[in-house]
Amino acid sequence: MGKPSRERSLAENAAKAVSRNLRISPQKLNLVAAMIRGKKVDQALADLEFSRKRIAQDVRKCVMSAVANAENNHGLDVNELVVSEAWVGKNLVMKRFAARGRGRGSQILKPFSEITIIVRQTAEAKKPKPRAKDKAAETAGAAGKGAPRAKEAKAATDKRTAADRQTAEDKKGPATKKPAKNAKAKPAKKDTE
Numbered sequence: 001m002g003k004p005s006r007e008r009s010l011a012e013n014a015a016k017a018v019s020r021n022l023r024i025s026p027q028k029l030n031l032v033a034a035m036i037r038g039k040k041v042d043q044a045l046a047d048l049e050f051s052r053k054r055i056a057q058d059v060r061k062c063v064m065s066a067v068a069n070a071e072n073n074h075g076l077d078v079n080e081l082v083v084s085e086a087w088v089g090k091n092l093v094m095k096r097f098a099a100r101g102r103g104r105g106s107q108i109l110k111p112f113s114e115i116t117i118i119v120r121q122t123a124e125a126k127k128p129k130p131r132a133k134d135k136a137a138e139t140a141g142a143a144g145k146g147a148p149r150a151k152e153a154k155a156a157t158d159k160r161t162a163a164d165r166q167t168a169e170d171k172k173g174p175a176t177k178k179p180a181k182n183a184k185a186k187p188a189k190k191d192t193e
Contacts, residue, residue, distance in 0.1 A: 026090050
């Protein structure tokens with residue numbers, strides 16, 4: 001006899017891996033975890049491979065472990081996996097002390113942390129939704145009236161701007177010659193009486 005198997009806590013299309021006792025503070029580890037959240041697995045592995053953070057290699061091992069769990073234990077397709085969740089937790093804290101002045105000591109805390117990574121298989125790539133501008137263009141094209149109206153409106157504005165330029169020139173009159181800026185102006189003579 002053996003123990004009855006525990007029910008699976010994750011969905012059928014997900015797998016997880018946990019790395020414990022990582023020698024880094026949770027705050028610093030969370031920066032690396034935030035870098036890979038929501039990315040496809042191959043992109044996340046590439047980012048971790050070339051990251052300058054020291055702990056990135058340990059996180060990369062954890063991601064690879066989650067991928068291996070998904071492939072071997074749950075039969076998921078590796079090419080469709082996404083890092084759906086990556087969270088960080090506290091672990092043990094080593095306490096040390098440093099000698100300070102006047103016979104005192106101060107505390108040095110050396111925190112450890114752990115990371116949990118869940119990879120999930122996504123459905124096949126869905127067709128991207130058209131943006132608002134694209135929808136407007138499609139409806140205008142479908143009606144068959146949008147494109148000619150736009151051309152007519154542009155031609156009308158071009159005519160108006162040309163007419164405005166002509167009237168502005170007529171109002172100015174002939175061009176007059178202005179004195180140069182650098183020309184020396186003679187100071188007015190003062191009357192001395």
